[in-house]
Amino acid sequence: MHLLAMATAAGLVPGSRTAFSAPLNDYELPPYGNVSLLHFTDCHAQLMPIYFREPSVNIGVGGSLSKPPHLVGKHFLKAYGISPGTKEAYAFTCLDFEHAAKIYGKVGGFAHLSTLVKKMRASRPGALLLDGGDSWQGSATSLWTNGQDMVDACKLLGVDVMTGHWEFTYGAERVKEVVDKDFKGKIDFLAQNVQTADFGDPVFKHYAIREINGIPVAIIGQAFPYTPIANPRYMTPDWTFGIQEDNMQQTVNEARAKGAAVIVLLSHNGMDVDLKMAGRITGIDAILGGHTHDGVPAPVVVKNAKGQTLVTNAGSNGKFLGVLDLDVKGGKVAGYRYKLLPVFSNLLDPDPEMEELIKKVRKPFEGKLAEKLAVTEGLLYRRGNFNGTFDQLILDALIEMKGADAAFSPGFRWGTSLLPGEAITMEHLMDQTAITYPQTTTTAMTGETIKAILEDVLDNLFNPDPYKQQGGDMVRVGRITYTCDLTQGYGKRIDNLALNGKRMEAGKKYKIAGWAPVAQGAKGEPVWEVVASYLREKQVISPRKLNEPKLIGVEGNLGIA
Amino acid sequence: MILQRRPFLKGIAAAFLVGLLRPVELLAATWNKTAFSAKTVMDAMMDAGYGGAADSTDIVLKVPDIAEDGSIVPVEVTSNIPGTVSMAIFAEKNPNPLVADFFFSDGAEPYVATHIKMAKTSTVRVAVKAGDKVYTTGKEIKVTIGGCGG
Numbered sequence: 022m023h024l025l026a027m028a029t030a031a032g033l034v035p036g037s038r039t040a041f042s043a044p045l046n047d048y049e050l051p052p053y054g055n056v057s058l059l060h061f062t063d064c065h066a067q068l069m070p071i072y073f074r075e076p077s078v079n080i081g082v083g084g085s086l087s088k089p090p091h092l093v094g095k096h097f098l099k100a101y102g103i104s105p106g107t108k109e110a111y112a113f114t115c116l117d118f119e120h121a122a123k124i125y126g127k128v129g130g131f132a133h134l135s136t137l138v139k140k141m142r143a144s145r146p147g148a149l150l151l152d153g154g155d156s157w158q159g160s161a162t163s164l165w166t167n168g169q170d171m172v173d174a175c176k177l178l179g180v181d182v183m184t185g186h187w188e189f190t191y192g193a194e195r196v197k198e199v200v201d202k203d204f205k206g207k208i209d210f211l212a213q214n215v216q217t218a219d220f221g222d223p224v225f226k227h228y229a230i231r232e233i234n235g236i237p238v239a240i241i242g243q244a245f246p247y248t249p250i251a252n253p254r255y256m257t258p259d260w261t262f263g264i265q266e267d268n269m270q271q272t273v274n275e276a277r278a279k280g281a282a283v284i285v286l287l288s289h290n291g292m293d294v295d296l297k298m299a300g301r302i303t304g305i306d307a308i309l310g311g312h313t314h315d316g317v318p319a320p321v322v323v324k325n326a327k328g329q330t331l332v333t334n335a336g337s338n339g340k341f342l343g344v345l346d347l348d349v350k351g352g353k354v355a356g357y358r359y360k361l362l363p364v365f366s367n368l369l370d371p372d373p374e375m376e377e378l379i380k381k382v383r384k385p386f387e388g389k390l391a392e393k394l395a396v397t398e399g400l401l402y403r404r405g406n407f408n409g410t411f412d413q414l415i416l417d418a419l420i421e422m423k424g425a426d427a428a429f430s431p432g433f434r435w436g437t438s439l440l441p442g443e444a445i446t447m448e449h450l451m452d453q454t455a456i457t458y459p460q461t462t463t464t465a466m467t468g469e470t471i472k473a474i475l476e477d478v479l480d481n482l483f484n485p486d487p488y489k490q491q492g493g494d495m496v497r498v499g500r501i502t503y504t505c506d507l508t509q510g511y512g513k514r515i516d517n518l519a520l521n522g523k524r525m526e527a528g529k530k531y532k533i534a535g536w537a538p539v540a541q542g543a544k545g546e547p548v549w550e551v552v553a554s555y556l557r558e559k560q561v562i563s564p565r566k567l568n569e570p571k572l573i574g575v576e577g578n579l580g581i582a
Numbered sequence: 583m584i585l586q587r588r589p590f591l592k593g594i595a596a597a598f599l600v601g602l603l604r605p606v607e608l609l610a611a612t613w614n615k616t617a618f619s620a621k622t623v624m625d626a627m628m629d630a631g632y633g634g635a636a637d638s639t640d641i642v643l644k645v646p647d648i649a650e651d652g653s654i655v656p657v658e659v660t661s662n663i664p665g666t667v668s669m670a671i672f673a674e675k676n677p678n679p680l681v682a683d684f685f686f687s688d689g690a691e692p693y694v695a696t697h698i699k700m701a702k703t704s705t706v707r708v709a710v711k712a713g714d715k716v717y718t719t720g721k722e723i724k725v726t727i728g729g730c731g732g
Contacts, residue, residue, distance in 0.1 A: 249650045250728040261656070263646045431729060477727050488647040489724050511703070539729040 048140055048369070053358040054348030056233045056283055057145035059138060061152060062311030063337035065159025065187075065435040066171050067452075068379045070130035070366035072122050072438040073338045074402040075316065077115040080572075080580035081293070082507055083485030087579035090292045090315030090334055094582030101318045112340065112363035113316050115582060119400055122440055129339030129364050131174050132371030132379060137342050137364055138178060139372065145346070147233040149181040151240065152208075153311035153335065154289045158187035159435045161390055161451035162382055167191060170382040172203050177378055182209045182229060186245035186252075186289045186312060190457045193257045200225070211242025211287065213272045214265040224260055227272045230281055236349050239281035241272055241305075243288040245312055247491045253458050255541040264294065264488055266301060273304040282352045285309060285345075291492035292317070292334040299323035299330035306354045307331040307345060313492050314404070314434045316341055320359050333359060338437060340364055390448040394556035397445055399564025403436035403453060406482065406580075408497045411436060411453050413565040415536075415548070416499030418555035423463050425534035427501045427520055432478070432494030441564075445556055450549050454536075460545035461536045468525040471533070472518055475503065480511045499534075499568060501525070508574035515570075618680050623672050623707060626680040630670050631716070632709035638663065638717035643708050645723050652725040654697040657706060665712040666692035674720075675704030700725050 081091025092100050094114050103109045111121035112128065142148050156175055157168035168191050175183070188196055200210040213227035228241040246264045249257060269286075276284055286305050288295050291312040299308055303325050316336030323330050335343040341361050348356040383390065403409035412430045419428040436453040439445060466474075474496070481491040504517045518525040525531070536548040556562065575581060617629035627633055644658040661669055669692055670683040681698045692710070700706075700723060707720035 247648055250648060250726060254650065254728075261650060263650075267644065474727060478729075480724075481726060484724075486647075491648075491726075537729065 048137060048362065050141070050144070050344060050360055050362070052144045053346040054356065056236055056238055056347040056349050057141070057148035058238075058285060058307075058309065058345045058347075059141055059145075059148055059150045060287075060309040060333070060335050060343035060345065061134065061150075061339065061341065062289075062309075062335045063153065063155040063314055063435070064129070064131075064339040065155055065337060066157060066163035066455075067129055067160060067339045067437065068131045068162065068170065068174060068382065070127035070133060071338060071452075072127055072440060073129070073340050074118045074400070074404060074438040075113060075115050076404045076406065077582035078406040078580065079315075080406055080483070080507065080575060080578055082483050085293050085296075085487070087577075089321055090313065090317050091580040093580055096579035096582075103318075108365060109363065112365070113318065118402075118438075119440055122438075125365060126367040128366060130366050130371065131178060131339065132373075132375040133366045133369040134339055134342060134364050135178050135372035135375040136369045137362065141342070141344055142179075145344075149231060149233065149238070149240070150179050151285075151287050151309055152180045152183035153287055153309065154183060154185040154244065155187045155311065155337075155435070156183070158190060159338075159452065159455060161448055161455055162386060164451065164455040164457070165386060166382070167195060168199070172199050173382070174375070174378060176203065176207060177375055180208050181231065182211060182240045182242070182287060184212050184242035184244050184287050184289050185210065186248055189244075189248050189257050190252050191256075192457075193260060209240075209242075211240065212244035213241055213268055214246055214262055215244050216261050218259050218261045221261075227268075228276050230276065230279060236283065237279075237281050238283040238285065239276035239279075241269070241276065241284065241286045243269070243286055243290055245289040245291075245492075246294070251491050251493060253539045253541065256457070264290070264298070266298070269298070270302050270304075273302060277304055282349055283347060283354060288312075291487075291490065292332065293487035293490060294492070295332050295334070296321060296323060297487045299332050300325050302330075303327035305330045306347070307357075308333065309343060309345065310334045311337075316361060316363075318361050320357075331357065331359070333361070335361060337435065390446065390451075392447040393444040394447060394450060394553055395445045395560050395562050397439055397441065397443055397562045399441055399562070400438065401445070401562075401565075402438040404434055405494065407495050407569045408567045409436070410565040410567060411439075412497040413499070413567055414562060415453065415552055416497060416568070417565070418552040419461065419534040419536070419548075420499050422551050422555050423461065423534040424532070425463055426531045427533055428499035429474075429533060429535040430497040430499070431537045432482075432496050434494055445562065447549075447553065450552055450556070454547075454549045454552070456537060458537055458539070458543070459547040459549065460538055460543045461534065461548050461551050462538055462543055462545050463532055463534050465530040466533045467528055467530055468518065469527040471501070471525065471531065472515055472527075475515050475518075476512050479505065479514050483507055483514070484511070497568075502568065503570045504573060505570040506573040517571075614683065617683070619678060620680060621678065623674045623679040626672055626678070627670075627707075627709055627718075630680055630683055630709070632670060632711065632718065633716070635709045635716040635718035638710070638719055641708055641710055641717060641719040643706070643719055643721050645706055645721055648724040648726060649700060652700045652702070655700050655706075655723060655725075656695070657698050658695045659693070659708050661692035661710045661712075663692075663710055663712045663717060666710050667713075668711045669694060670709045671696070671698060672707040672709070673698060673700050673704055674707060676701050
């Protein structure tokens with residue numbers, strides 16, 4: 022690697038700052054090297070431009086403490102040399118979000134992304150477009166078309182290779198149908214870490230070798246390792262997932278033996294898992310990662326026993342396009358440039374062909390999508406380790422509509438944002454809830470069970486070993502308050518559990534409302550219907566008061582804005 | 583072209599699996615009631631004849647980091663220790679930690695792939711006997727209630 026390239030990427034030299042704050046509105050990115058890869062991930066089926074507020078709480082513990090991607094707000098700006106008040110600050114952080122959103126407008130949208138992809142391809146002949154997964158889920162139209170709108174949109178966008186996670190929540194058969202029919206001869210769906218549960222036979226191709234300007238480039242796929250744990254296992258009952266390091270190293274070695282000069286891992290591990298893996302698996306040049314929705318402007322360079330691996334993460338919701346340019350000389354990567362381009366919808370003309378497809382997809386649903394349920398007075402968003410205002414709204418609705426003592430809402434990281442004064446439409450509500458297991462539930466739980474659940478989910482987020490994390494956020498709780506000591510280990514982080522200010526009792530039962538059960542056979546009204554009824558009744562939604570735990574042991578943590 | 587064995591082998595799968603071990607040998611060994619009823623891993627290892635086992639990197643234990651289903655956790659063990667005669671699996675926090683004890687007759691490859699049931703997150707330990715020496719290794723497997731991811 023060129024030292025300068027590394028220093029620039031790490032934001033260490035003054036030059037990087039100049040480069041970063043250079044105007045992006047013309048999207049002129051000088052080409053470099055001879056192998057280019059374009060990467061987007063976790064678009065969550067957002068075909069239209071949206072607002073998306075980045076988190077103000079994204080805490081790292083253990084080896085991830087205050088390191089990328091666990092930097093937010095002003096700490097983020099400082100680390101990457103971004104000036105406050107700029108459109109880059111708006112794209113990458115939560116700072117001054119409402120104000121900045123009014124100035125810089127919406128982000129993403131497949132028609133705008135398509136224009137940017139075409140622009141990059143024009144200056145980078147042979148470039149491949151990689152989709153890190155979570156493309157088929159997250160919107161009303163994707164749910165109502167069984168993912169078909171996104172399958173068609175991704176094909177039109179020119180995706181070459183993809184891997185998956187939420188795709189699997191449409192069921193194994195649906196995934197195979199798309200891979201074998203729609204994608205055949207066009208898009209390689211890759212996953213080295215999915216096998217049949219009986220004999221351990223591969224379900225998907227592990228890797229693909231594509232030539233770029235005569236250079237053989239291997240792309241390996243890594244699906245989300247904990248899909249059957251984080252999502253319903255009955256969706257893929259005959260498949261087993263996991264991180265599968267041995268198989269990964271074997272796959273890398275095999276691809277090298279077949280002549281690959283460059284090896285890139287298209288990963289849905291989540292960034293902390295990718296960082297650990299990069300230090301343990303040798304021979305991967307770059308990991309283009311997703312799942313944790315971290316918009317990280319510069320790759321993290323990880324050293325391992327035989328060299329080094331670049332680790333990136335390209336945000337979510339169609340907000341970013343990652344551009345990795347490699348200079349390959351003598352069968353080896355000799356230098357690189359990386360840029361994570363925010364997709365500012367106002368600065369890119371929509372691609373007419375993609376715009377046409379999106380119109381066609383939406384047409385049958387226009388009336389339903391546009392229904393105005395209520396008007397929000399405050400900012401609504403989801404992303405953050407412990408709660409978001411839209412989740413608070415869902416919790417408030419569940420408690421009231423179900424007559425529950427308290428409520429749980431899953432720590433999903435997708436879901437768009439709404440500015441104060443905007444109408445909340447059915448489409449917006451579906452952006453937060455469109456899943457294939459949307460049932461609402463009410464369960465009588467003892468105080469002891471409630472504590473056990475909260476401790477369990479906390480450990481999925483804050484276990485010091487990234488391989489034992491699942492990459493979602495903490496389950497949101499309505500009405501229940503607690504303290505959370507992040508210096509402690511499993512089962513010992515939570516204390517002072519209280520309901521409406523009264524200490525909860527271990528043996529007492531409480532009525533808890535929730536949604537998105539992972540167990541098979543759950544019955545209950547879909548969450549969007551419950552929340553829609555609540556919104557129609559309220560008409561005006563006052564700013565939400567966030568219920569978040571009191572954190573202990575996070576002084577000076579750069580993952581808190 | 584991806585070839586999966588499942589559709590072809592459904593009917594005869596069982597025959598292949600049984601071939602790995604010699605049932606006669608297994609039956610010949612007496613059921614070690616004391617070891618299988620032991621409540622702690624220390625007692626179970628002692629009672630099964632693996633007491634004081636030394637840590638070894640020659641036992642290769644392949645398990646998931648997080649179990650997809652605590653009731654059927656895949657465990658794969660290979661012993662690279664010459665002269666391996668038996669191999670036991672323990673789930674440390676199960677009510678009865680000893681899960682299985684396998685005996686290998688002369689020349690049998692000391693490799694076992696099985697599924698075990700785990701009550702909660704704990705270390706899975708494997709102990710191996712070779713000659714009159716005993717060895718061990720372990721790895722933590724997390725068992726979680728799931729949901730909420732992504």
